Amino acid sequence: MLIVSYGLQQERVCELNSHSSAYVSCLATLGNGLLGLRPHVPGASERAVRMQLLMAGLYAPGVGVAREIVALPAPRILRLYDVDTGVLAADADEDPPRITLSMDSASVSSTQQFRISDCVLELMVRQFIDRPGQPAISTVISLRKVGGRGGLRRVRIDYGVDACALNEYLGASPWLTARHYELGACRRRGDGFDVTLQSGERTLRYGIQMQSASARFSSLAVWGIENACCVGSVTFDFAKVDRQLLFTHWQISSAPALAVQRAQHPALGFVMAEDDHSNSWTKIWQEHDVTIEAHGHPVELGIRYAVFQLLQQGLGAPELKSGLISPARGLSSTYHSGATFFDTELHKFEFWLWNAPDVARALIDFRHRTLQGAWDFARATGFAGARFPEASNDLGLENGPRYVLSYPGGEVAREWSVDEVLHISADVAYAVARYWAATGDQAYMEAAGYALISDCARFAVSAFKWSDQKSAYVIGPVMGPDEYHYHVNNSFFTNYLLRWCITYALSWADRGFLPTVHDDELSQWRNVSEQVYLPWMTVDGISIPEEFEGYADLPEAEPRTCKGRGPRFADELERVAAQQLMNFDSNVVKQADVILLMSMFADDFSVEVKRAAFNFYEPRTVHESSLSYGPHARVAADIDAVDKCADFITKASRYNLDFTPTDDYANGLHLSAYAGAWQGLVQGVAGLRVDDGWLSLNPKLPSGWQGYRFVLCFRGKRFCIDVRAQGTALITVDGKEQATTLDANGRLHIGGGK
Incomplete structure (x- = not known):
């Protein structure tokens, strides 16, 4: 055993x-x-x-x-x-x-x-x-x-x-x-x-x-x-x-x-x-202590297992000075050929940012080191700036297959993500933004950060095309993180994230930190960012983001009410369609792009909109991807569905422990699922935020949990956060209790950031 x-x-x-x-x-x-x-x-x-x-x-x-x-x-x-x-x-x-x-x-x-x-x-x-x-x-x-x-x-x-x-x-x-x-x-x-x-x-x-x-x-x-x-x-x-x-x-x-x-x-x-x-x-x-006390519930061992696997795959990682590629399965399997994907920036990077910022920096360094390849890839595919590949190999070049062969039958399935995934550069810029917010590392911004931000923004601008019909800038055909639908137009996730990438670069340019970007280029950036088309739809009287343009008109999928482990396919036909990379004709999604976006930009959407979006998309989500549980956990916490959040944390942290079937499984550890579990705990249940150099928390306690604790590395200090009954939190540094202030919204603010 x-x-x-x-x-x-x-x-x-x-x-x-x-x-x-x-x-x-x-x-x-x-x-x-x-x-x-x-x-x-x-x-x-x-x-x-x-x-x-x-x-x-x-x-x-x-x-x-x-x-x-x-x-x-x-x-x-x-x-x-x-x-x-x-x-x-x-x-x-x-x-x-x-x-x-x-x-x-x-x-x-x-x-x-x-x-x-x-x-x-x-x-x-x-x-x-x-x-x-x-x-x-x-x-x-x-x-x-x-x-x-x-x-x-x-x-x-x-x-x-x-x-x-x-x-x-x-x-x-x-x-x-x-x-x-x-x-x-x-x-x-x-x-x-x-x-x-x-x-x-x-x-x-x-x-x-x-x-x-x-x-x-x-x-x-x-x-x-x-x-x-x-x-x-x-x-x-x-x-x-x-x-x-x-x-x-x-x-x-x-x-x-x-x-x-x-x-x-x-x-x-x-x-x-x-x-x-x-x-x-x-x-x-x-x-790097992370502990959940939950009366022996599987999440107790699960969160330890998740953090253990993340720590041993990253601590002491090589080439910290020249960049670190993070394979999709770490060093546990050759699955995905050792390439790195967007989950590195959106999940694993976040874990390292708060546990060992030098490892997080090394992950960005890899992107900076491979800028030449991103420039070449952009030009070869009709874009400007830096287009980072959907599946990046160790040289920073696109490594995803365009066709997948089965054997011995010889059937070939077309893989469209290589061509149609356009959000990776914006994901990289997002990681740089998160690094700056958490560390205030101005020296790094000057050495690499500004170059990444400006070139990612140049790509984002070039990805948009003007539509006379909509009187707005649009993108298509694309594939968002939801891989069940491709050849779609105006993915809300893609359009929103690329628009953010442009506006974030503009915020630095307006302060004089992007001297290589000239005024006429900045004028174009503003023009595009102010006229991006975003599809919305109405659900129960509330306007929420539409997965992509036309999604609302797709046939209704069978609701996924089963809360068991593993993907929630409606039937075998659906499972086969996913395996064969078929374009789904219903509104079922592999992982809800909208929920991921709301977990990244929690303050950009009201609680009412997040709740309506969560209640609509989650029953239509298969959760076939191990990346799906973490973002759902974070949004569930934001809408006070704390017990649902705890359930998603359990599933993410135990993704491999509970994986079925076990027969002949050799695909390795789902490290980004584990990072998602950590995010669900720290950024979801505990409500971690950083604003203008200050940490804040909004700790909650799911039913069945007695408490939890974790350690954060922030601005050169290690903060131990210990949450007990009624969401009370004891915050210490080197054993000394830290003073906190409580704002009108119930958030705990920790000083020492500036």
């Missing part, structure tokens, strides 16, 4: 077998911003074994896309057998295997039993990645005799790397695979061995150390077969002992960096590495 734990809390997530092994390896993935390691999973399927290790920034020409993040091999146990007879270990039936992800210690432990002849052995494997910023993994392997007549004497473990790690077509199709690396030289070195690996654009070295706690560790033999495997064979003598321990520690990097790492870690030092790791994570949890 798979167990996820934090302190005394633990949950049995699913039974462990070959069908669930890919799902389990996703949920138990270990990472530190440099590496994403799929742990040892007993009885793993072939598909689960193919995905072993991802390394940040390592991409190659892709299968079905321009580039994809590379699936690498990870050192692991390859074989276990009787030295004297050659008999391989086989699964025993005594106890089912289990694997435990411990979130407080950021480690994964697995236990399984084997039978060799008439002897039963228990194999325990515990793994952890040293700490953020270090591409090093430690493993303790315990082998113990637990049953049988005891005739077994010498057992050998073959530990090393082989060439089983492969990429799947678009990260999701097991019927077409590719290997982006070649194994090279394998050399013995002291108490371990080195492996050279060539992955297209880079040469990597694995430095593997092995050490036993027992004198019965009788031999270490190193051998390799070119481009097949490189193995260290360790023989254990069980003549006088029933338990043996093997420690391994390995690092992966370029050759020069590996030499530096060896100098820093001349010996295995397993105990020291474990202490360092444990101390690091104790501090991490203190600095």
Whole structure:
């Protein structure tokens, strides 16, 4: 079984077998911003074994896309057998295997039993990645005799790397695979061995150390077969002992960096590495504490799991000085080929902005570093300024496929998002605006922020075309975040966000901060921004944003009243239509663009309009996308539907924990859903806002919750927010209570921002 734990809390997530092994390896993935390691999973399927290790920034020409993040091999146990007879270990039936992800210690432990002849052995494997910023993994392997007549004497473990790690077509199709690396030289070195690996654009070295706690560790033999495997064979003598321990520690990097790492870690030092790791994570949890107290409700563990996965995927992330690409699934899967999408700016960025602003800045830096590609993409597609791709690869180029092939039938589905999604540049500008509001980092604005804002505004202006019929500027055909409808005109989300992008740039230009934008250009910007067409429709006497022009005339979809987990398809035909990327002819939506927009610009819409829009769109939303729950949580809190907000937080935080079916699932962690859960708690239930350098809160308490707390990093200080009964809040910095003021609207204002 798979167990996820934090302190005394633990949950049995699913039974462990070959069908669930890919799902389990996703949920138990270990990472530190440099590496994403799929742990040892007993009885793993072939598909689960193919995905072993991802390394940040390592991409190659892709299968079905321009580039994809590379699936690498990870050192692991390859074989276990009787030295004297050659008999391989086989699964025993005594106890089912289990694997435990411990979130407080950021480690994964697995236990399984084997039978060799008439002897039963228990194999325990515990793994952890040293700490953020270090591409090093430690493993303790315990082998113990637990049953049988005891005739077994010498057992050998073959530990090393082989060439089983492969990429799947678009990260999701097991019927077409590719290997982006070649194994090279394998050399013995002291108490371990080195492996050279060539992955297209880079040469990597694995430095593997092995050490036993027992004198019965009788031999270490190193051998390799070119481009097949490189193995260290360790023989254990069980003549006088029933338990043996093997420690391994390995690092992966370029050759020069590996030499530096060896100098820093001349010996295995397993105990020291474990202490360092444990101390690091104790501090991490203190600095990023998020807790919900809800009488044992699943949201308690869910919010911890969500934040844990976000933290380990970002803290210590590489290349903070030159930009950080955030793959859609982090370093847990090759799904979406390691490309980054708009959810990075609208969800993951927000989490990092309030937890580690340097990581948030690095996400913007990636966009600034790839401005040239955005300029070229804009010109190639008939626009001006910077058009950032809908699916950006590590070079900042469009990586989304225009056609998706099925196999072996050969059917082809057209993917329109590459051509028709036009809001990404405005999303980038929104992230810059949020960064400035939360940090006041003027130096960064001068270094990168103003350039991004002005070029995103230039693109936004060029996206609008004048319509004599409407006497307004319009955009079409487009696809908004709702991917069930494309070729639409005047997506409210797209038009509104691009208009905001222009007006935000104008606000800086009017203060003299965009000197490269000339007066005639500013005049054009104002003209466009003041005449943008936005479609509205009337629902129960209230005017609310229309998803896109003509949406109100579409046939009514069956209301989605089921509140269970997973997508709310009306029938199998609807599910197939979504899978085949068909253009829906009803008013059902994948994720309501309007609700997302209202979560981003909460003060731009009245409570009455938000409530009417929420009540209309939510029953017509399938929630097929994991991005859907977070924005719904935030808007639900704004309209005082606090219990609905809590339900959406639960669903977002537990998206992978509750994912069904578990069979053969290898698509990785839905990190933006987890960021959405955090946003639902902090920006929804707690009502976090920042205005003119001041923080404010409007804390609420859902029924069934006893309280909640979280930590914010704001203007160089860490604020601990502790909300109790009746929404009362205790706010401290370094243990000292902070003064607050209460305004006429019931909002708590915290000083110290200016």
